[in-house]
Every structure is written in structure tokens, then in C-alpha cells.
Amino acid sequence: MTTFSDFGLSSELQKAVSNMGFEEPTPIQAQAIPIALQGRDMIGQAQTGTGKTTAFGVPLLEKMDLQEGIQGLVLAPTRELAVQVAEELNRIGQVKGIRTLPIYGGQDINRQIRSLKNRPQIIAATPGRLIDHLDRRTIRLNNIKMVVLDEADEMLNMGFIEDIERILSDIPEERQTLLFSATMPKRIQTLAEKFMKNPELVKVKAKEMTVTNIEQFYLETHEKQKFDVLTSLLDIESPELAIVFGRTKKRVDEVVEGLIKRGYSAEGIHGDIPQSKRDQVIRRFKDGTIEIMVATDVAARGLDISGVSHVYNFDIPQDPESYVHRIGRTGRAGKKGLAYTFVSPRELDHLKIIEQVTKKKMVKKPIPSYKDVIAGNQEATINKIMKVIENNDYSDYKRAAESLLEDIDSVTVLAATLKLLTKEPDVTPIKLTAVEPIRSRKPKSGFRDRPRSNDRGRSKDFRGKDRRDDRGSRNRKPAKQK
Numbered sequence: 001m002t003t004f005s006d007f008g009l010s011s012e013l014q015k016a017v018s019n020m021g022f023e024e025p026t027p028i029q030a031q032a033i034p035i036a037l038q039g040r041d042m043i044g045q046a047q048t049g050t051g052k053t054t055a056f057g058v059p060l061l062e063k064m065d066l067q068e069g070i071q072g073l074v075l076a077p078t079r080e081l082a083v084q085v086a087e088e089l090n091r092i093g094q095v096k097g098i099r100t101l102p103i104y105g106g107q108d109i110n111r112q113i114r115s116l117k118n119r120p121q122i123i124a125a126t127p128g129r130l131i132d133h134l135d136r137r138t139i140r141l142n143n144i145k146m147v148v149l150d151e152a153d154e155m156l157n158m159g160f161i162e163d164i165e166r167i168l169s170d171i172p173e174e175r176q177t178l179l180f181s182a183t184m185p186k187r188i189q190t191l192a193e194k195f196m197k198n199p200e201l202v203k204v205k206a207k208e209m210t211v212t213n214i215e216q217f218y219l220e221t222h223e224k225q226k227f228d229v230l231t232s233l234l235d236i237e238s239p240e241l242a243i244v245f246g247r248t249k250k251r252v253d254e255v256v257e258g259l260i261k262r263g264y265s266a267e268g269i270h271g272d273i274p275q276s277k278r279d280q281v282i283r284r285f286k287d288g289t290i291e292i293m294v295a296t297d298v299a300a301r302g303l304d305i306s307g308v309s310h311v312y313n314f315d316i317p318q319d320p321e322s323y324v325h326r327i328g329r330t331g332r333a334g335k336k337g338l339a340y341t342f343v344s345p346r347e348l349d350h351l352k353i354i355e356q357v358t359k360k361k362m363v364k365k366p367i368p369s370y371k372d373v374i375a376g377n378q379e380a381t382i383n384k385i386m387k388v389i390e391n392n393d394y395s396d397y398k399r400a401a402e403s404l405l406e407d408i409d410s411v412t413v414l415a416a417t418l419k420l421l422t423k424e425p426d427v428t429p430i431k432l433t434a435v436e437p438i439r440s441r442k443p444k445s446g447f448r449d450r451p452r453s454n455d456r457g458r459s460k461d462f463r464g465k466d467r468r469d470d471r472g473s474r475n476r477k478p479a480k481q482k
């Protein structure tokens with residue numbers, strides 16, 4: 001078994017890792033860290049939630065020098081991910097005194113320019129905003145020793161390729177380049193190898209593309225039923241934290257509105273929501289102020305929020321890779337998670353394609369009945385009561401309880417209490433704008449190698465803008481999309 005001390009790390013990094021509370025390296029860390037430490041270019045592929053950030057973070061931080069200015073660059077497809085990666089690198093880098101600054105669109109650029117005066121050694125950036133800084137000469141990349149593309153396939157796929165090439169052209173050729181993702185379609189790998197030097201492919205072998213600790217279900221449901229099915233499931237399962245993925249921004253807004261009408265604490269996140277609000281939603285979701293985050297695919301990649309027990313694909317994702325990443329927001333670091341995908345009858349073929357690519361069958365679940373919901377709500381009440389008992393938090397009510405029990409039998413009193421505390425299923429009518437089902441295209445040979453599906457055309461708006469809205473105001477060529 002590999003341990004962190006087998007890597008021959010500096011004492012600072014060794015200490016940093018033990019401060020993180022990591023007892024042993026995950027498989028991708030065990031395989032990737034030694035290769036990256038040797039200075040080799042590398043493509044790292046391992047399932048979601050298995051510690052890829054630390055797999056590149058440790059060698060990256062090991063190579064940083066306190067004195068030399070910006071020497072490390074991590075690129076990420078979304079703003080939230082850039083922030084998260086910077087936070088993790090700062091946690092690990094603290095012992096050595098290495099600072100990482102997140103650079104992302106939607107945040108005041110002058111504030112970023114001021115923060116750059118603190119001389120960070122690493123930048124974790126979204127491509128668009130980084131290019132703004134390069135154009136303004138507020139960031140220079142001529143000292144960069146190592147570049148990491150986190151969620152590389154996504155960035156190359158979604159039309160960031162020109163941006164990436166532009167950024168890489170500013171970085172000395174002797175640099176080391178690392179690519180990480182849970183998915184790496186072959187054609188993207190081929191594309192990536194163009195700007196790498198003889199890269200080593202480090203792939204954690206697994207039978208399935210998804211981790212086994214996520215239980216995967218699907219429900220066959222007509223478009224019109226979906227919302228009721230969602231709230232029934234929420235009632236039955238009382239998730240600690242849940243992410244609901246919708247296909248478009250409008251869809252996300254409508255689902256949030258519906259959930260709030262039915263009394264759930266939910267907020268949405270997508271590319272048209274101002275960044276300060278997006279940051280707030282993530283904060284409130286992390287601290288449990290809201291229990292449900294409704295999102296487009298902008299939240300599908302990389303986000304590591306502990307406590308996400310459930311993922312609901314309110315709309316089936318466009319492609320298998322998106323499915324893998326979306327459900328990977330739960331079941332992280334060995335924890336258990338549940339994933340539900342809603343499929344309309346005409347989308348069943350599309351579901352099959354996803355299953356073929358992920359090599360994992362989803363289990364069919366029946367549509368929950370009214371009775372199931374009542375039972376679920378009762379169980380939720382009982383759990384709450386048990387928690388109060390566990391916390392020994394009821395002494396003020398003891399006398400009242402004793403006096404009630406003098407006149408009425410205990411079962412009657414308790415049943416009435418349960419009734420009072422149990423949420424009745426809320427049937428406030430909610431009407432969503434219908435979305436067209438996703439049409440499948442039978443996979444020809446090598447499905448994963450073909451360009452992304454034609455379905456994307458219609459949703460160009462939400463995917464494109466979500467990913468590229470951090471480019472600032474300059475007019476750049478739109479992404480190539482079929």
C-alpha cells in the first residue's frame with residue numbers, strides 16, 4: 001500500500017497532507033503524484049470525488065518557490081470551480097506559505113488586480129478572465145513552470161480551445177502540463193496531446209465510469225408529472241442536501257419557483273445569475289441554509305460539497321459525460337449517494353446510450369404514490385423526534401407531557417402529535433414550460449469519439465453562455481457547435 005511518505009515529499013508538503021487529515025493517498029493520487037513529481041506531462045483520469053485536486057495539487061505546490069512570482073496555473077471551466085480549487089490549494093499550500101489566487105469572471109477586475117499585488121505563486125482561473133488579464137498585462141505567464149487543466153475535456157469540448165491555445169502560447173515551452181478529468185473521450189485526448197510533451201496516461205482502472213457508492217435509479221415519467229414526482233421524492237427521502245439539474249436556465253428558474261411555492265428551501269444557479277448571487281447560493285447551500293440547489297450543467301463539474309446526499313436529473317443530461325459528472329456531485333470521498341434520473345418515454349433510448357457508455361445500469365423505480373409520500377413525511381417527523389430525544393432537548397416539555405398523559409392514553413397523544421408535526425403533501429399546482437425530449441442517436445462505432453450530440457444546438461444558449469460568460473465584453477469567435 002502506498003502512503004504519502006512514499007512520495008519523498010518535502011517536510012512542508014508532508015505536514016500539509018497530514019494537516020488535511022488524509023491518511024492514505026487515493027488510487028489516482030498514488031499513481032499520479034510520483035509521475036508528476038518526475039516532471040512528466042500527464043493525463044490523469046479517475047472517477048468523480050476521488051481526490052484529483054490533491055493529485056495535481058501536491059506536485060504543483062511542491063514545485064512552487066516562495067520568491068519567484070506566478071509559477072503555477074490551474075485552469076477550470078467554471079468560476080465556482082476556480083474558487084474551490086484555489087481554496088483547496090491554499091489549504092494545502094499554507095504550511096509552505098504558497099498562495100493561490102482565484103481569477104474568474106463576474107468579479108470586479110480591479111479587486112483582482114489589487115489581490116495580485118500580494119504576489120500569489122499560483123493562479124486558479126477561468127480562461128476568459130485570465131485572457132482579460134493577459135490583455136491588460138496585469139498577469140504575466142512567462143514564469144509558469146506547471147499548468148493544470150482541471151476538467152480538461154470540458155474546456156476543450158466547450159469551445160475554450162482557442163482560449164487555451166492563446167493562454168498556453170504565453171507560457172514557456174519547458175513547462176509541465178497536466179490534464180485531469182473523470183472523463184476523457186478519445187478525441188479530446190488526441191486533441192490535448194497536441195500541446196503536451198509525450199504525456200503519460202494515468203487512468204485508474206474501474207469497471208464502471210461512475211463510483212460504486214452512488215446508487216443510480218431512473219423513473220419513467222411524462223413531462224407533466226415530473227414536478228410532482230420530484231417533490232414526492234424529496235418528501236420521501238428528506239435529502240440532507242440535494243442538487244436538481246435542469247436543462248435550461250428558464251427551467252432552473254421555474255423549478256426553483258415551484259419548489260418555493262411548495263415550501264422547500266431552494267435556490268438556483270446558472271449563467272444568467274449575477275456572480276455575487278451565484279457565490280451566495282453556493283455559500284448558503286454549503287452551510288445548509290438552503291437544502292436544494294437547482295442548477296444547469298454549470299454546477300455539474302468538480303464541485304465538492306460535502307453533505308450532497310441526492311442528485312436529481314430533472315431533465316436527462318445531453319450526453320453520458322455530463323451524466324457522470326452530474327451524479328458525481330454526490331458519493332464523494334467514499335460517502336454514499338443517490339442519483340435519480342427522470343426519463344420521458346421518448347427518452348428511453350437516450351438512457352440506454354448513457355448506460356452503455358458508463359457501463360452501469362440504472363435501476364428502475366416506480367413513480368411514488370400518495371401513500372408513499374405520507375409514509376415518507378411521517379418517517380421524517382419521527383426522525384426529527386428521535387433527534388430531539390438523542391439531544392436530550394425536551395425537559396421543558398416533560399411536565400406538560402405528564403399532565404396530558406393523566407387524561408389521554410399515550411398512543412392517542414403521540415398520534416395526534418405526529419399528525420400535527422407531519423407535513424401534508426403540498427399539492428399547490430405548479431406548471432412548468434414543457435421541454436422537448438432529448439432524441440437519441442444510436443451510437444455508431446465508437447460513440448464517444450464522435451463530436452458532441454446534435455441535441456446541443458437547441459441548448460446552445462444555456463451551455464454556451466454558462467461556460468463562456470466570463471469572457472468579459474470582448475467579442476470573440478463563438479464556440480464551434482453543431
Ligand SMILES: Nc1ncnc2c1ncn2[C@@H]1O[C@H](COP(=O)(O)OP(=O)(O)OP(=O)(O)O)[C@@H](O)[C@H]1O
Nearest residue numbers: 022024025026048049050051052053182302304333
Ligand atoms: N487521500 C484522501 N483521503 C481522504 N479524502 C480525500 C483524499 N484526497 C482527497 N480527499 C477528499 O475527497 C473529496 C473529493 O476530492 P476532489 O474534489 O479532488 O475529487 P475529484 O476527483 O476532483 O472529483 P471531480 O471529478 O468531481 O472533480 C474532497 O473533499 C477531498 O478533500
Ligand SMILES: [Mg+2]
Nearest residue numbers: 052053150302
Ligand atoms: Mg475535481
